[in-house]
Amino acid sequence: MAAQTQGRSKALLWSGAGVGVVGIGALIAVAVADLGTADQLASVIGAVLAAVGLGLTLWGQFGGATAPAPAPAAPAAPVVTASGTGSVAAGGNIGSVATGGGTSPAPGPAVPAPAPARPAPGSVTASGDRSVAAGGDIGSVSTGDA
Incomplete structure (x- = not known):
């Protein structure tokens, strides 16, 4: 179970890094063409990514994989x-x-x-x-x- 959770965490990390690189590249391309549009676009993208980050944080904290249930205690031996x-x-x-x-x-x-x-x-x-x-x-x- 731990290996599965670790693999999912790595996939989410690399997905987030990929989205960030693509976003930075897009903003640089727009900034070269039109600085005013790039400013407005950066504001909107920043707000959207902040909301997505907050949602992922809450999901990871409260809605992700549940902890395994503790093993039941062995019954006491009779006297x-x-x-x-x-x-x-x-x-x-x-x-x-x-x-x-x-x-x-x-x-x-x-x-x-x-x-x-x-x-x-x-x-x-x-x-x-x-x-x-x-x-x-x-x-x-x-x-x-x-």
Whole structure:
């Protein structure tokens, strides 16, 4: 983006310089022919170029290319804590959890991964024996002896 803006600025600069050189040449040619006409013509051309310069200045200051938007801040990571015997806490999705001393539960359905832009949830806390907490989806949980 910066290279494109720089190229456009150079083109405008050279265009302005070219117009100035042509204008000076025209005024010299008219001055040689008739000094009175050259004076009047220079006044009109000067006023027109001043108005154009003011317009270009305002356009460059306020109406030109906009600044790029700042990148969005990364979401804060959730606070994940688990306390208690056999407790489980996860900041995202949980597919299958067994906190009891028996057999594992049958695996639950596959849980799709969250979209990357999904904001981080707040705190995730599992407190107490065999407690389960998740900041996302839970597929299957067994907290007792199955």
